[in-house]
Amino acid sequence: MMAESSNFDRLLKLMGEQALFGLDQGEQHELTELAAKHPNVQADEMDVLAAEIELSALPATQLKLPDHLQQQIRLAMPSGDFTRSVVEPTHTSQRDWMRHAASWGGWVTAALILIAFMGPSFKNRPQVTQLTPNEARAQLLATVDDSLRVDWTVTDAEAARSPAGDVVWSNTAQEGYMRFTGLAANDPRQSQYQLWIFDSQQDERYPIDGGVFDIPPGADEVIVPIAAKLDVARPYMFAITIEKPGGVVVSSRERLPLLAQVEL
Amino acid sequence: MIPSILQQVAANDQSAMDECLNRYGGLVWALVKRRCPLQADAEDVVQEVFMDIWKNAHRYDPSIAEESTFIAMITRRRLIDRSRRQQRLVDTAPLTEVPEPASDDLPNVEVNDEAARIREIMQQLSDDERRVIELAIDRGMSQSQIAEHIKMSLGTVKSHARRGMLRLRSLVGVAKPVKGGDL
Numbered sequence: 199m200m201a202e203s204s205n206f207d208r209l210l211k212l213m214g215e216q217a218l219f220g221l222d223q224g225e226q227h228e229l230t231e232l233a234a235k236h237p238n239v240q241a242d243e244m245d246v247l248a249a250e251i252e253l254s255a256l257p258a259t260q261l262k263l264p265d266h267l268q269q270q271i272r273l274a275m276p277s278g279d280f281t282r283s284v285v286e287p288t289h290t291s292q293r294d295w296m297r298h299a300a301s302w303g304g305w306v307t308a309a310l311i312l313i314a315f316m317g318p319s320f321k322n323r324p325q326v327t328q329l330t331p332n333e334a335r336a337q338l339l340a341t342v343d344d345s346l347r348v349d350w351t352v353t354d355a356e357a358a359r360s361p362a363g364d365v366v367w368s369n370t371a372q373e374g375y376m377r378f379t380g381l382a383a384n385d386p387r388q389s390q391y392q393l394w395i396f397d398s399q400q401d402e403r404y405p406i407d408g409g410v411f412d413i414p415p416g417a418d419e420v421i422v423p424i425a426a427k428l429d430v431a432r433p434y435m436f437a438i439t440i441e442k443p444g445g446v447v448v449s450s451r452e453r454l455p456l457l458a459q460v461e462l
Numbered sequence: 463m464i465p466s467i468l469q470q471v472a473a474n475d476q477s478a479m480d481e482c483l484n485r486y487g488g489l490v491w492a493l494v495k496r497r498c499p500l501q502a503d504a505e506d507v508v509q510e511v512f513m514d515i516w517k518n519a520h521r522y523d524p525s526i527a528e529e530s531t532f533i534a535m536i537t538r539r540r541l542i543d544r545s546r547r548q549q550r551l552v553d554t555a556p557l558t559e560v561p562e563p564a565s566d567d568l569p570n571v572e573v574n575d576e577a578a579r580i581r582e583i584m585q586q587l588s589d590d591e592r593r594v595i596e597l598a599i600d601r602g603m604s605q606s607q608i609a610e611h612i613k614m615s616l617g618t619v620k621s622h623a624r625r626g627m628l629r630l631r632s633l634v635g636v637a638k639p640v641k642g643g644d645l
Contacts, residue, residue: 214627218598219605220542242535244627246527247634249534250580251599256492263487267505271487271512275479386517443517 205232209239217244223407223427226447331421335366335375342368348436348458350378365436365458367395367424374424376411376436381455383415384440391438392445393424398462399431403448406430410445434460468529472520479516486515486533493537497545497602507544511537541602549604583633591626594619 209232212225221229233241329337338345345368352361361381367374376393384390393408400406409425440453467485470478490511491504498504514536522532584592593612597603605623609616 210628210631211624214624217627218595218623220539220546222546244631245535245538246531247580247627247630248599249531249538251584251595252493252538253530253534254581255600256489261488261492261495263483263491263508264505267491267508268483268487270505271483271509272480274509275483275512275516387520444514 206236206239208232209236209241213239213241213244216241217248223447224404227404230447331375331423334373334423335377335421338368338371338373338375339366342371342373344368344370346460348460350438350456350458353454353457361456363419365424367430367433367436369430369432372426372429374426376422376424376438378413378420378422379418381413381420381438383413383417386412386443388443389440390443390445392441392449393422394437394439394449395424395426395430395433396435396437397430397433400428405435405437407445407447408436410441432462434462436460466522466524466529468515468519468522468532469524471516472522479512482515483512486530489530489533490537493534494541496600497541507540511540514540545602545604580634583630586633587626587629588622590614590618590622591629594622595626595630598623 209229212221212229212232215221215225216229229241233239339347345366347364347366349364350361362379363377363381365374365376381391390410390412392410394405395408396402396405407427409422409427411422413420436458437451437454438456439449439451440455441449465473467478467482471482487508490508494504494507494511498507515533518536522529584595587595594608597608597611598605603611605619606616608614609619612619614622
Protein backbone atom coordinates (compact mmCIF):
# COMPACT_ATOMS: atom_id res chain seq x y z
CA MET A 199 0.00 0.00 0.00
CA MET A 200 2.78 2.33 0.99
CA ALA A 201 4.76 1.40 -2.12
CA GLU A 202 1.71 2.16 -4.26
CA SER A 203 1.35 5.58 -2.69
CA SER A 204 5.02 6.22 -3.16
CA ASN A 205 4.77 5.19 -6.81
CA PHE A 206 1.86 7.54 -7.32
CA ASP A 207 3.76 10.44 -5.75
CA ARG A 208 6.73 9.67 -7.95
CA LEU A 209 4.47 9.58 -11.02
CA LEU A 210 3.06 13.03 -10.21
CA LYS A 211 6.55 14.39 -9.60
CA LEU A 212 7.74 13.13 -12.97
CA MET A 213 4.64 14.52 -14.69
CA GLY A 214 5.36 17.94 -13.21
CA GLU A 215 9.00 17.84 -14.23
CA GLN A 216 8.09 16.69 -17.72
CA ALA A 217 5.71 19.61 -18.13
CA LEU A 218 8.11 22.26 -16.85
CA PHE A 219 11.60 21.05 -17.61
CA GLY A 220 11.46 17.83 -19.63
CA LEU A 221 12.79 14.44 -18.61
CA ASP A 222 15.85 12.44 -19.51
CA GLN A 223 15.53 9.06 -21.13
CA GLY A 224 15.58 7.06 -17.89
CA GLU A 225 12.95 9.31 -16.31
CA GLN A 226 10.75 9.06 -19.38
CA HIS A 227 10.95 5.31 -19.16
CA GLU A 228 10.06 5.45 -15.48
CA LEU A 229 7.13 7.76 -16.19
CA THR A 230 5.82 5.42 -18.87
CA GLU A 231 6.02 2.45 -16.51
CA LEU A 232 4.40 4.26 -13.60
CA ALA A 233 1.63 5.69 -15.80
CA ALA A 234 0.83 2.18 -16.99
CA LYS A 235 0.22 1.21 -13.35
CA HIS A 236 -2.14 4.16 -12.83
CA PRO A 237 -4.56 4.14 -15.75
CA ASN A 238 -6.70 6.82 -14.13
CA VAL A 239 -3.91 9.33 -14.53
CA GLN A 240 -3.02 10.78 -17.91
CA ALA A 241 0.73 11.21 -18.07
CA ASP A 242 0.33 14.51 -19.91
CA GLU A 243 -2.18 16.18 -17.58
CA MET A 244 0.40 18.66 -16.39
CA ASP A 245 1.69 19.25 -19.93
CA VAL A 246 -1.82 20.43 -20.76
CA LEU A 247 -1.75 22.78 -17.78
CA ALA A 248 1.64 24.14 -18.78
CA ALA A 249 0.46 24.64 -22.37
CA GLU A 250 -2.59 26.55 -21.15
CA ILE A 251 -0.46 28.72 -18.88
CA GLU A 252 1.88 29.49 -21.74
CA LEU A 253 -1.03 30.26 -24.05
CA SER A 254 -2.34 32.69 -21.49
CA ALA A 255 0.84 34.72 -21.76
CA LEU A 256 0.63 35.27 -25.49
CA PRO A 257 -0.39 38.65 -26.87
CA ALA A 258 -3.94 38.79 -28.20
CA THR A 259 -2.51 40.01 -31.48
CA GLN A 260 -0.41 37.14 -32.66
CA LEU A 261 2.78 37.33 -34.60
CA LYS A 262 2.52 36.36 -38.23
CA LEU A 263 4.63 33.54 -39.55
CA PRO A 264 7.07 35.06 -42.05
CA ASP A 265 5.95 34.43 -45.62
CA HIS A 266 9.17 32.75 -46.68
CA LEU A 267 9.00 30.36 -43.72
CA GLN A 268 5.38 29.57 -44.43
CA GLN A 269 6.33 28.77 -47.98
CA GLN A 270 9.23 26.56 -46.89
CA ILE A 271 6.99 24.60 -44.55
CA ARG A 272 4.39 24.17 -47.28
CA LEU A 273 7.05 22.81 -49.59
CA ALA A 274 8.43 20.50 -46.95
CA MET A 275 5.05 19.16 -45.87
CA PRO A 276 3.77 15.93 -47.29
CA SER A 277 0.72 15.61 -49.44
CA GLY A 278 -2.19 13.44 -48.39
CA ASP A 279 -0.31 10.22 -48.59
CA PHE A 280 3.25 9.46 -47.74
CA THR A 281 5.57 11.10 -50.19
CA ARG A 282 8.26 12.64 -48.09
CA SER A 283 10.84 11.52 -45.64
CA VAL A 284 12.29 13.57 -42.82
CA VAL A 285 15.73 12.40 -43.83
CA GLU A 286 17.48 13.50 -46.96
CA PRO A 287 17.93 10.52 -49.25
CA THR A 288 21.13 10.36 -51.20
CA HIS A 289 20.92 9.03 -54.71
CA THR A 290 23.42 7.40 -56.92
CA SER A 291 22.02 9.19 -59.92
CA GLN A 292 20.57 12.67 -60.09
CA ARG A 293 18.69 11.62 -63.21
CA ASP A 294 17.08 8.68 -61.40
CA TRP A 295 16.02 11.03 -58.62
CA MET A 296 14.42 13.43 -61.09
CA ARG A 297 12.64 10.61 -62.87
CA HIS A 298 11.31 9.23 -59.61
CA ALA A 299 10.16 12.62 -58.40
CA ALA A 300 8.49 13.35 -61.71
CA SER A 301 6.15 10.41 -61.21
CA TRP A 302 4.62 11.93 -58.07
CA GLY A 303 2.91 14.85 -59.65
CA GLY A 304 1.80 18.26 -58.46
CA TRP A 305 3.43 20.61 -56.05
CA VAL A 306 4.96 17.80 -54.08
CA THR A 307 7.11 17.00 -57.06
CA ALA A 308 8.19 20.59 -57.33
CA ALA A 309 9.00 20.60 -53.64
CA LEU A 310 11.02 17.43 -53.82
CA ILE A 311 13.01 18.64 -56.78
CA LEU A 312 13.65 21.88 -54.97
CA ILE A 313 14.75 19.98 -51.88
CA ALA A 314 17.03 17.77 -53.96
CA PHE A 315 18.81 20.82 -55.31
CA MET A 316 18.84 22.74 -52.02
CA GLY A 317 20.51 20.00 -49.99
CA PRO A 318 19.50 18.63 -46.62
CA SER A 319 18.16 21.87 -45.23
CA PHE A 320 15.10 23.65 -46.52
CA LYS A 321 16.06 26.86 -44.80
CA ASN A 322 16.47 30.01 -46.75
CA ARG A 323 19.87 30.95 -45.46
CA PRO A 324 23.47 30.57 -46.51
CA GLN A 325 24.47 26.99 -47.20
CA VAL A 326 28.14 27.65 -47.84
CA THR A 327 29.50 25.07 -45.41
CA GLN A 328 26.49 22.75 -45.36
CA LEU A 329 27.52 19.24 -46.31
CA THR A 330 25.16 16.59 -47.53
CA PRO A 331 24.91 13.59 -45.19
CA ASN A 332 26.96 11.64 -47.71
CA GLU A 333 29.72 14.26 -47.73
CA ALA A 334 29.64 14.61 -43.97
CA ARG A 335 29.92 10.83 -43.57
CA ALA A 336 32.89 10.69 -45.93
CA GLN A 337 34.53 13.57 -44.12
CA LEU A 338 34.03 11.89 -40.76
CA LEU A 339 35.64 8.68 -42.02
CA ALA A 340 38.51 10.54 -43.63
CA THR A 341 39.37 13.01 -40.93
CA VAL A 342 38.42 11.60 -37.53
CA ASP A 343 40.84 9.02 -36.20
CA ASP A 344 38.48 7.12 -33.96
CA SER A 345 35.67 6.79 -36.48
CA LEU A 346 34.42 3.23 -36.74
CA ARG A 347 32.45 1.59 -39.52
CA VAL A 348 30.34 -1.52 -39.07
CA ASP A 349 28.16 -3.31 -41.61
CA TRP A 350 24.52 -3.99 -40.83
CA THR A 351 23.45 -7.56 -40.20
CA VAL A 352 19.94 -8.55 -41.22
CA THR A 353 17.75 -9.96 -38.44
CA ASP A 354 14.32 -9.52 -40.06
CA ALA A 355 14.20 -10.42 -43.74
CA GLU A 356 10.70 -9.01 -44.15
CA ALA A 357 11.68 -5.44 -43.37
CA ALA A 358 15.00 -5.62 -45.07
CA ARG A 359 14.74 -7.68 -48.21
CA SER A 360 18.20 -7.23 -49.65
CA PRO A 361 19.72 -4.77 -47.32
CA ALA A 362 23.19 -3.46 -47.20
CA GLY A 363 24.84 -0.53 -45.63
CA ASP A 364 26.73 0.35 -42.56
CA VAL A 365 26.94 2.61 -39.58
CA VAL A 366 29.75 5.07 -39.03
CA TRP A 367 30.38 6.61 -35.62
CA SER A 368 33.00 8.71 -33.86
CA ASN A 369 33.12 8.98 -30.08
CA THR A 370 35.26 12.09 -30.10
CA ALA A 371 33.05 13.90 -32.60
CA GLN A 372 29.86 12.39 -31.14
CA GLU A 373 28.72 12.20 -34.72
CA GLY A 374 27.69 9.35 -36.94
CA TYR A 375 25.74 8.26 -40.00
CA MET A 376 23.73 5.24 -41.02
CA ARG A 377 23.76 4.13 -44.64
CA PHE A 378 21.01 1.92 -46.00
CA THR A 379 20.20 0.29 -49.28
CA GLY A 380 17.31 -2.12 -49.63
CA LEU A 381 15.63 -1.28 -46.34
CA ALA A 382 11.85 -1.25 -46.89
CA ALA A 383 10.20 2.17 -47.17
CA ASN A 384 7.96 3.05 -44.24
CA ASP A 385 4.82 5.14 -43.90
CA PRO A 386 5.65 7.53 -41.04
CA ARG A 387 2.00 7.70 -40.06
CA GLN A 388 2.06 3.99 -39.36
CA SER A 389 5.58 3.38 -38.12
CA GLN A 390 9.07 4.76 -38.10
CA TYR A 391 12.52 3.29 -37.82
CA GLN A 392 14.43 4.06 -34.64
CA LEU A 393 18.11 3.65 -33.89
CA TRP A 394 19.37 2.37 -30.53
CA ILE A 395 22.97 2.63 -29.45
CA PHE A 396 24.16 0.10 -26.89
CA ASP A 397 26.91 1.67 -24.86
CA SER A 398 29.13 -0.23 -22.46
CA GLN A 399 28.73 2.67 -20.04
CA GLN A 400 24.93 2.32 -20.00
CA ASP A 401 22.57 -0.28 -18.62
CA GLU A 402 21.91 -2.60 -21.57
CA ARG A 403 18.19 -2.50 -20.82
CA TYR A 404 18.20 1.18 -21.72
CA PRO A 405 20.23 1.73 -24.89
CA ILE A 406 20.65 5.31 -26.05
CA ASP A 407 17.97 6.59 -28.38
CA GLY A 408 19.69 7.42 -31.67
CA GLY A 409 16.67 9.10 -33.25
CA VAL A 410 13.76 8.12 -35.47
CA PHE A 411 13.92 8.23 -39.23
CA ASP A 412 12.12 7.23 -42.38
CA ILE A 413 13.05 5.40 -45.52
CA PRO A 414 11.32 7.03 -48.51
CA PRO A 415 9.96 4.90 -51.31
CA GLY A 416 12.17 4.48 -54.34
CA ALA A 417 15.40 5.70 -52.78
CA ASP A 418 18.50 3.88 -53.98
CA GLU A 419 20.53 4.73 -50.96
CA VAL A 420 19.66 6.64 -47.82
CA ILE A 421 22.11 8.17 -45.39
CA VAL A 422 20.72 9.22 -42.04
CA PRO A 423 22.62 11.35 -39.53
CA ILE A 424 22.58 9.80 -36.05
CA ALA A 425 20.83 11.95 -33.45
CA ALA A 426 21.95 10.44 -30.14
CA LYS A 427 19.94 11.78 -27.22
CA LEU A 428 22.82 11.20 -24.79
CA ASP A 429 26.58 11.23 -25.10
CA VAL A 430 27.89 7.91 -26.36
CA ALA A 431 31.00 6.68 -24.56
CA ARG A 432 31.79 3.20 -25.89
CA PRO A 433 29.23 1.77 -28.29
CA TYR A 434 29.23 -1.97 -28.79
CA MET A 435 26.09 -2.41 -30.87
CA PHE A 436 23.71 -0.38 -33.03
CA ALA A 437 20.19 -1.70 -33.56
CA ILE A 438 17.31 -0.57 -35.73
CA THR A 439 13.77 -1.20 -34.52
CA ILE A 440 10.40 -0.42 -36.06
CA GLU A 441 8.26 1.65 -33.75
CA LYS A 442 5.12 3.75 -33.64
CA PRO A 443 5.36 7.24 -35.21
CA GLY A 444 7.61 9.48 -33.17
CA GLY A 445 9.48 6.54 -31.69
CA VAL A 446 9.39 5.17 -28.16
CA VAL A 447 11.33 5.77 -24.98
CA VAL A 448 12.00 2.09 -24.46
CA SER A 449 11.64 -0.40 -27.28
CA SER A 450 10.02 -3.78 -26.91
CA ARG A 451 12.43 -4.84 -29.68
CA GLU A 452 9.69 -6.94 -31.24
CA ARG A 453 10.58 -5.75 -34.73
CA LEU A 454 14.30 -5.41 -35.11
CA PRO A 455 15.37 -5.64 -38.75
CA LEU A 456 19.03 -4.65 -38.50
CA LEU A 457 21.94 -4.88 -36.10
CA ALA A 458 25.53 -3.73 -36.30
CA GLN A 459 27.90 -5.25 -33.78
CA VAL A 460 31.14 -3.43 -32.97
CA GLU A 461 34.23 -5.54 -32.35
CA LEU A 462 35.67 -4.14 -29.13
CA MET B 463 -20.13 17.27 -37.10
CA ILE B 464 -17.36 19.00 -39.03
CA PRO B 465 -14.00 17.44 -38.28
CA SER B 466 -11.38 19.69 -36.73
CA ILE B 467 -8.39 20.76 -38.75
CA LEU B 468 -6.17 18.28 -36.96
CA GLN B 469 -8.65 15.50 -37.63
CA GLN B 470 -8.59 16.48 -41.29
CA VAL B 471 -4.80 16.44 -41.27
CA ALA B 472 -4.93 12.99 -39.73
CA ALA B 473 -7.36 11.92 -42.44
CA ASN B 474 -4.91 12.90 -45.19
CA ASP B 475 -6.94 15.88 -46.38
CA GLN B 476 -4.42 17.67 -48.57
CA SER B 477 -5.75 21.14 -47.91
CA ALA B 478 -5.90 20.64 -44.13
CA MET B 479 -2.19 21.06 -43.52
CA ASP B 480 -2.35 24.33 -45.41
CA GLU B 481 -5.27 25.43 -43.26
CA CYS B 482 -3.43 24.28 -40.14
CA LEU B 483 -0.46 26.40 -41.16
CA ASN B 484 -2.71 29.40 -41.81
CA ARG B 485 -4.56 29.08 -38.55
CA TYR B 486 -1.78 28.04 -36.19
CA GLY B 487 1.37 29.31 -37.89
CA GLY B 488 1.21 32.57 -35.94
CA LEU B 489 0.62 30.76 -32.65
CA VAL B 490 3.58 28.41 -33.13
CA TRP B 491 5.76 31.29 -34.28
CA ALA B 492 4.81 33.34 -31.21
CA LEU B 493 5.59 30.46 -28.86
CA VAL B 494 8.88 29.69 -30.54
CA LYS B 495 10.04 33.31 -30.72
CA ARG B 496 9.63 33.59 -26.95
CA ARG B 497 12.43 31.03 -26.55
CA CYS B 498 14.50 31.39 -29.69
CA PRO B 499 15.73 34.94 -30.26
CA LEU B 500 17.80 33.91 -33.27
CA GLN B 501 15.73 33.90 -36.43
CA ALA B 502 17.45 30.88 -37.97
CA ASP B 503 16.97 28.79 -34.80
CA ALA B 504 13.35 29.81 -34.57
CA GLU B 505 12.71 28.87 -38.19
CA ASP B 506 14.29 25.45 -37.65
CA VAL B 507 12.10 24.80 -34.63
CA VAL B 508 8.90 25.91 -36.36
CA GLN B 509 9.55 23.52 -39.23
CA GLU B 510 10.15 20.69 -36.75
CA VAL B 511 6.98 21.55 -34.86
CA PHE B 512 4.84 21.37 -37.98
CA MET B 513 6.38 18.03 -38.85
CA ASP B 514 5.51 16.86 -35.31
CA ILE B 515 1.97 18.16 -35.77
CA TRP B 516 1.62 16.26 -39.02
CA LYS B 517 2.91 13.05 -37.46
CA ASN B 518 0.79 13.33 -34.33
CA ALA B 519 -2.45 14.83 -35.61
CA HIS B 520 -4.16 11.44 -35.35
CA ARG B 521 -3.67 11.56 -31.57
CA TYR B 522 -5.75 14.67 -31.15
CA ASP B 523 -9.22 14.26 -29.63
CA PRO B 524 -11.38 17.42 -29.82
CA SER B 525 -13.61 16.21 -27.00
CA ILE B 526 -10.86 16.61 -24.43
CA ALA B 527 -8.72 19.55 -25.54
CA GLU B 528 -8.68 22.64 -27.69
CA GLU B 529 -6.64 22.35 -30.85
CA SER B 530 -4.56 25.33 -29.77
CA THR B 531 -3.69 23.53 -26.52
CA PHE B 532 -2.59 20.45 -28.43
CA ILE B 533 -0.51 22.62 -30.79
CA ALA B 534 1.02 24.50 -27.85
CA MET B 535 1.83 21.24 -26.11
CA ILE B 536 3.65 19.88 -29.13
CA THR B 537 5.51 23.17 -29.54
CA ARG B 538 6.50 23.27 -25.87
CA ARG B 539 7.85 19.73 -26.00
CA ARG B 540 9.96 20.54 -29.02
CA LEU B 541 11.28 23.67 -27.32
CA ILE B 542 12.04 21.86 -24.06
CA ASP B 543 13.82 19.10 -25.95
CA ARG B 544 15.91 21.68 -27.78
CA SER B 545 16.68 23.54 -24.59
CA ARG B 546 17.83 20.36 -22.82
CA ARG B 547 20.11 19.50 -25.73
CA GLN B 548 21.61 22.97 -25.62
CA GLN B 549 22.02 22.71 -21.88
CA ARG B 550 24.01 19.50 -22.32
CA LEU B 551 26.23 21.29 -24.81
CA VAL B 552 26.83 24.35 -22.66
CA ASP B 553 27.67 22.11 -19.69
CA THR B 554 30.99 21.48 -21.43
CA ALA B 555 31.35 24.94 -22.97
CA PRO B 556 32.98 28.02 -21.47
CA LEU B 557 30.68 29.90 -19.13
CA THR B 558 30.63 32.90 -21.42
CA GLU B 559 28.70 30.83 -23.95
CA VAL B 560 25.83 30.12 -21.56
CA PRO B 561 22.84 32.04 -22.93
CA GLU B 562 21.50 34.78 -20.74
CA PRO B 563 17.91 34.35 -19.63
CA ALA B 564 15.35 36.64 -21.18
CA SER B 565 14.67 40.05 -19.72
CA ASP B 566 12.71 40.38 -16.49
CA ASP B 567 10.06 42.35 -18.32
CA LEU B 568 7.35 39.88 -19.19
CA PRO B 569 5.22 40.76 -22.20
CA ASN B 570 2.19 42.90 -21.58
CA VAL B 571 -0.58 40.59 -22.65
CA GLU B 572 -4.28 40.39 -23.12
CA VAL B 573 -5.70 36.99 -22.38
CA ASN B 574 -8.91 35.21 -23.27
CA ASP B 575 -11.34 33.88 -20.66
CA GLU B 576 -9.86 30.42 -20.38
CA ALA B 577 -6.35 31.77 -20.19
CA ALA B 578 -7.38 34.37 -17.64
CA ARG B 579 -8.91 31.57 -15.57
CA ILE B 580 -5.68 29.61 -15.34
CA ARG B 581 -3.75 32.75 -14.42
CA GLU B 582 -6.34 33.50 -11.74
CA ILE B 583 -5.97 30.01 -10.35
CA MET B 584 -2.23 30.51 -10.24
CA GLN B 585 -2.78 33.38 -7.84
CA GLN B 586 -3.75 30.79 -5.25
CA LEU B 587 -0.25 29.34 -5.29
CA SER B 588 2.38 30.63 -2.92
CA ASP B 589 4.56 33.42 -4.31
CA ASP B 590 7.54 31.10 -4.58
CA GLU B 591 5.58 28.34 -6.29
CA ARG B 592 4.09 30.75 -8.80
CA ARG B 593 7.42 32.43 -9.48
CA VAL B 594 9.20 29.15 -10.17
CA ILE B 595 6.44 27.95 -12.50
CA GLU B 596 6.30 31.26 -14.34
CA LEU B 597 10.06 31.31 -14.86
CA ALA B 598 9.93 27.78 -16.21
CA ILE B 599 6.98 28.34 -18.53
CA ASP B 600 7.24 32.00 -19.48
CA ARG B 601 11.01 32.11 -19.77
CA GLY B 602 11.86 28.50 -20.49
CA MET B 603 14.44 28.45 -17.69
CA SER B 604 15.92 25.20 -16.42
CA GLN B 605 15.79 24.36 -12.74
CA SER B 606 19.42 25.37 -12.24
CA GLN B 607 18.89 28.65 -14.10
CA ILE B 608 15.92 29.42 -11.88
CA ALA B 609 17.93 28.58 -8.77
CA GLU B 610 20.63 30.99 -9.84
CA HIS B 611 18.16 33.65 -10.94
CA ILE B 612 16.20 33.78 -7.70
CA LYS B 613 19.05 32.77 -5.41
CA MET B 614 17.49 29.60 -4.08
CA SER B 615 18.99 26.17 -3.73
CA LEU B 616 18.26 23.73 -6.53
CA GLY B 617 16.43 21.48 -4.08
CA THR B 618 14.15 24.32 -3.01
CA VAL B 619 13.37 25.19 -6.61
CA LYS B 620 12.49 21.56 -7.36
CA SER B 621 10.31 21.45 -4.30
CA HIS B 622 8.42 24.64 -5.25
CA ALA B 623 7.97 23.39 -8.81
CA ARG B 624 6.64 20.03 -7.67
CA ARG B 625 4.30 21.43 -5.03
CA GLY B 626 3.10 24.19 -7.33
CA MET B 627 2.20 21.84 -10.14
CA LEU B 628 0.44 19.48 -7.73
CA ARG B 629 -1.59 22.33 -6.29
CA LEU B 630 -2.46 23.61 -9.75
CA ARG B 631 -3.61 20.13 -10.76
CA SER B 632 -5.74 19.97 -7.68
CA LEU B 633 -7.14 23.50 -8.09
CA VAL B 634 -8.03 23.07 -11.73
CA GLY B 635 -9.56 19.71 -11.02
CA VAL B 636 -7.73 17.03 -12.90
CA ALA B 637 -6.82 18.81 -16.08
CA LYS B 638 -8.33 17.51 -19.22
CA PRO B 639 -5.79 15.21 -20.82
CA VAL B 640 -4.80 15.26 -24.45
CA LYS B 641 -5.19 11.78 -25.79
CA GLY B 642 -1.97 10.06 -26.73
CA GLY B 643 0.20 12.73 -25.26
CA ASP B 644 3.35 10.62 -25.29
CA LEU B 645 4.61 12.43 -28.36
